[in-house]
Amino acid sequence: MNDSLAGLSPARLHELLHQMLLIRAFEESAEQLYLQGLIHGTMHLSIGQEGSAVGACAALRPTDYILSTHRGHGHCIAKGARADQMMAEFFGKETGYCRGRGGSMHIADVTTGNLGANGIVAGGVPMAAGVGLSIQMQRQDRVVLVFFGDGATNEGAFHESLNLAAIWNLPVIYFCENNQYAMSMAIARASKVEKLSDRAAAYGIPGVTVDGNDLLAVYAATQAAVTRARGGEGPTLIEARTYRWKGHSKSDKQRYRTKEEVKEWQERDPIARLVQRMMAAGILTEDAFTQLQAQVETEIAAAIEFARNSPDPDPATILEGVYA
Amino acid sequence: MSRELTYAEAIREAIDLAMARDERVFLFGEDVGVYGGAFGVTDGLYQKYGPERVRDTPISEAIIAGVATGAALTGMRPIAEIQFMDFITLSMEQLVLQAAKLRFMLGGKVEVPFVLRTPAGAGTGAAAQHSESLENWFVHVPGLKVVMPSTPADAKGLLLAAIEDPNPVIFVEHKLLYRTKGSVPEGYYTTPLSQSEVKRSGRDLTIVATSLMVVRALEAATKLAEEGIEVEVVDPRTLKPLDADPIVRSVSKTGRVLIVHEAVKTGGFGGELAAVIAESEAFDYLDAPIRRLAGLDIPVPYNRELERRMVPQVEDIVTAARRLVREAR
Ligand SMILES: Cc1ncc(C[n+]2csc(CCOP(=O)(O)OP(=O)(O)O)c2C)c(N)n1
Ligand SMILES: [Mg+2]
Numbered sequence: 001m002n003d004s005l006a007g008l009s010p011a012r013l014h015e016l017l018h019q020m021l022l023i024r025a026f027e028e029s030a031e032q033l034y035l036q037g038l039i040h041g042t043m044h045l046s047i048g049q050e051g052s053a054v055g056a057c058a059a060l061r062p063t064d065y066i067l068s069t070h071r072g073h074g075h076c077i078a079k080g081a082r083a084d085q086m087m088a089e090f091f092g093k094e095t096g097y098c099r100g101r102g103g104s105m106h107i108a109d110v111t112t113g114n115l116g117a118n119g120i121v122a123g124g125v126p127m128a129a130g131v132g133l134s135i136q137m138q139r140q141d142r143v144v145l146v147f148f149g150d151g152a153t154n155e156g157a158f159h160e161s162l163n164l165a166a167i168w169n170l171p172v173i174y175f176c177e178n179n180q181y182a183m184s185m186a187i188a189r190a191s192k193v194e195k196l197s198d199r200a201a202a203y204g205i206p207g208v209t210v211d212g213n214d215l216l217a218v219y220a221a222t223q224a225a226v227t228r229a230r231g232g233e234g235p236t237l238i239e240a241r242t243y244r245w246k247g248h249s250k251s252d253k254q255r256y257r258t259k260e261e262v263k264e265w266q267e268r269d270p271i272a273r274l275v276q277r278m279m280a281a282g283i284l285t286e287d288a289f290t291q292l293q294a295q296v297e298t299e300i301a302a303a304i305e306f307a308r309n310s311p312d313p314d315p316a317t318i319l320e321g322v323y324a
Numbered sequence: 325m326s327r328e329l330t331y332a333e334a335i336r337e338a339i340d341l342a343m344a345r346d347e348r349v350f351l352f353g354e355d356v357g358v359y360g361g362a363f364g365v366t367d368g369l370y371q372k373y374g375p376e377r378v379r380d381t382p383i384s385e386a387i388i389a390g391v392a393t394g395a396a397l398t399g400m401r402p403i404a405e406i407q408f409m410d411f412i413t414l415s416m417e418q419l420v421l422q423a424a425k426l427r428f429m430l431g432g433k434v435e436v437p438f439v440l441r442t443p444a445g446a447g448t449g450a451a452a453q454h455s456e457s458l459e460n461w462f463v464h465v466p467g468l469k470v471v472m473p474s475t476p477a478d479a480k481g482l483l484l485a486a487i488e489d490p491n492p493v494i495f496v497e498h499k500l501l502y503r504t505k506g507s508v509p510e511g512y513y514t515t516p517l518s519q520s521e522v523k524r525s526g527r528d529l530t531i532v533a534t535s536l537m538v539v540r541a542l543e544a545a546t547k548l549a550e551e552g553i554e555v556e557v558v559d560p561r562t563l564k565p566l567d568a569d570p571i572v573r574s575v576s577k578t579g580r581v582l583i584v585h586e587a588v589k590t591g592g593f594g595g596e597l598a599a600v601i602a603e604s605e606a607f608d609y610l611d612a613p614i615r616r617l618a619g620l621d622i623p624v625p626y627n628r629e630l631e632r633r634m635v636p637q638v639e640d641i642v643t644a645a646r647r648l649v650r651e652a653r
Pocket of ligand 2: 177179181182
């Protein structure tokens with residue numbers, strides 16, 4: 001039975017399910033708050049992609065690093081960030097992870113090894129090689145996992161990073177969340193390679209494609225890559241196939257895809273799938289699930305309260321944070 | 325005949341007219357097709373001209389600049405879009421080391437006629453990596469033209485002139501201007517590059533402003549007029565090559581100049597303008613030091629109030645202008 005659940009203990013699976021629910025609830029309420037005008041700017045929701053975020057981070061230790069993307073709320077929570085400080089950042093408050101300076105696209109939580117979301121597509125990918133090198137040179141027992149989208153694989157820096165990490169055997173896991181689109185650009189229009197993980201061959205490193213909506217499959221694939229990286233065998237490219245349910249950002253008319261397609265993917269909901277697996281394995285009851293959902297709701301309500309009641313940054317501090 | 329159009333509509337109309345008139349003109353960039361561009365500027369052009377002449381590219385800013393350069397070099401008239409000016413940092417090599425230099429390096433035997441359009445500026449809550457104003461980087465590179473329109477009519481005429489121009493042109497649009505409206509002449513016309521324009525005349529003080537700051541300077545001028553301060557507002561429109569004469573003439577007349585831009589102050593275009601004025605005959609007429617009002621020297625903050633304070637607002641211009649008219653040398 002344990003095998004079918006990727007060797008994860010029931011308690012751990014409860015934790016991971018909790019994280020997925022928290023990500024979804026966090027983003028759903030962030031979207032509502034945005035629509036109410038309480039949050040400004042823009043945001044990129046990862047609803048539907050919780051399986052890849054949580055599955056990947058589940059294979060990491062607290063001391064390992066991640067680098068994330070513009071669609072990074074899930075990565076952040078999965079690596080251990082607190083919903084209240086994230087929410088405060090959305091509100092632009094002093095108590096937010098970036099003291100209100102960064103917003104949704106730049107949340108970082110260095111205490112949990114999260115080196116930051118990124119406003120730049122593939123922005124974290126070159127840095128990952130540097131983090132990997134730093135780990136290697138300091139002889140640390142760590143790895144770095146860098147998230148990026150399918151769209152990021154067409155930036156030149158992607159190629160440079162994978163090649164360098166490969167030749168220097170750096171402990172990097174390149175984790176591609178292929179959600180089928182880069183804004184309006186379908187991956188099939190943006191790449192002739194059918195499986196993005198096939199690109200690994202160009203760098204002489206292993207590449208695997210997994211069902212990104214299957215948390216257990218994502219976990220197992222990442223675990224293998226992490227073991228390789230920790231063992232000094234170098235980087236791996238993982239492609240997790242998934243789908244974003246919402247528009248690219250808050251200003252997307254979604255003319256490039258059909259409602260049917262969205263619906264089809266919604267039927268492969270990563271959360272519902274894990275719930276089903278856990279129930280079938282007898283480690284989750286309806287009651288326990290309802291309780292978990294209620295717990296998440298309470299957490300989100302508290303996060304919003306915290307954010308609302310937090311102070312704004314003091315304008316007198318506007319010039320802080322740059323040395324030059 | 326003219327009618328009211330938004331800045332975004334005026335730009336779209338210019339692209340449309342250029343594509344209808346010249347087969348060599350084509351448009352490409354990230355999400356410029358069915359999506360219509362991140363700010364809707366190219367909406368409808370894909371439907372009209374099809375996938376051959378309106379092309380979505382992968383997220384590859386280096387190749388966008390490279391394709392513009394290569395295609396322009398060999399007979400096409402590309403219009404490239406970089407989705408946010410911030411991402412032009414990924415295009416720099418092809419723009420700065422190739423496109424800008426080719427004509428000179430090859431002894432004047434080639435031309436590189438492309439336009440690279442890109443939206444700049446803060447004010448949308450998009451924080452430090454989606455709000456840059458990097459125009460002066462390009463002003464610093466011999467071989468590139470830099471255009472920055474402030475009104476819908478200028479945007480249309482200058483874009484058409486840029487498309488006709490034999491040189492690479494960096495065409496900087498402002499996100500907060502896209503929805504501003506103005507009277508725009510119908511049909512095909514060009515507004516010559518390198519012609520500064522006096523947008524309002526006055527005798528007490530010259531404000532030289534660029535892009536969105538022209539709009540704010542004009543608003544400030546209206547307020548200042550109520551206090552009896554008559555401000556002259558000059559818009560360079562093309563930053564490089566700069567038409568300095570109207571600026572020098574204006575400053576010689578008013579004896580006072582305030583330079584306003586959104587980009588951070590240090591290393592910004594204001595420094596260049598101040599030097600041009602100081603080196604000109606206007607120097608002899610100055611009754612007060614040349615003053616600059618510009619973005620604070622920090623990355624653009626996310627928090628709404630911090631973001632507002634980082635960039636000059638109408639009230640900041642009013643205050644600075646008021647102070648300057650009372651100042652003596
Ligand atoms: C260098 C750069 N180019 C373009 C953009 C604008 N942009 C932001 S996200 C995005 C699509 C990214 O697609 P993908 O990498 O697949 O990630 P997804 O949004 O699907 O999660 C684009 C074009 C950007 N932020 N940075
Ligand atoms: Mg994608």
